Amino acid sequence: MTVPGPAITLHVLPPSPPCRTVEAALQLKGLAYEKIDLTPGRHQEVMAEVYGPDRLTVPGLLIDEERVHGSVAILERLEELQPEPALYPPAIAEAVHEAERWGDGRLQDLSRLLPWGSLHFRPESLGTFGGGTALDAAGTDFAIKVIRGTWKYHGLTAQVLYDGLQDLPAILDRIDALAQDGTIGTDHVNAADLQIGASVRTLLTVGDLHPLIEGRAGAEIARRLFPEYPGLVPAGALPEGWVPAR
């Protein structure tokens, strides 16, 4: 059901996990919104113009004239705007806030770094992230340029990628623990489910990570809350021995 209310505009980059988080929250709350897909590379110009010179990343949300920037701030503001269903259920609100902020840290970083890192080894797979098939040779030439540019932008190196992979087991253990204590993974979807679920769903676009992630709480939440999620870098892309054993 759509609840009438203020004019809401969401600025996103399509593959961004925190943008998926915010969009899912808007839908959960039944709030009508317009989504603006920004063009990578030109997004900073728009973000600076709309949200201010220090707010260059997505997501951003306009609520009438009010400018809200960053996924955590946006979810908190949406909770004030439309309290039901609660993103921070009172009985576990503190734990949910803490888990949401934790999810907005290293996990979210890895959800950007690991797919882009893996794409270096299978650039033709970039085509699947737009919902299509693997790219042909000319498309792969273009993808290689895009992936190189993204590595540079994010400061990605083989060592950064390797180190990120080594951080994953402890992060996935923490997600299991959050599910075990009932902070995430229940039928009542909360802010931490959305923040963590979107990042894990993005990690599932890397086939080499499936043995680490599948069958665990994070994968269940991710696939339940974000069923439509294009993109797959097939297993076997990353160099042997880089993905830690489960």
Ligand SMILES: N[C@@H](CCC(=O)N[C@@H](CS)C(=O)NCC(=O)O)C(=O)O
């Ligand atoms: N932790 C912030 C992350 C914002 C962020 O880094 N967004 C990325 C997309 S996932 C972005 O805007 N990248 C483009 C850029 O850094 O210019 C949030 O959750 O809002």
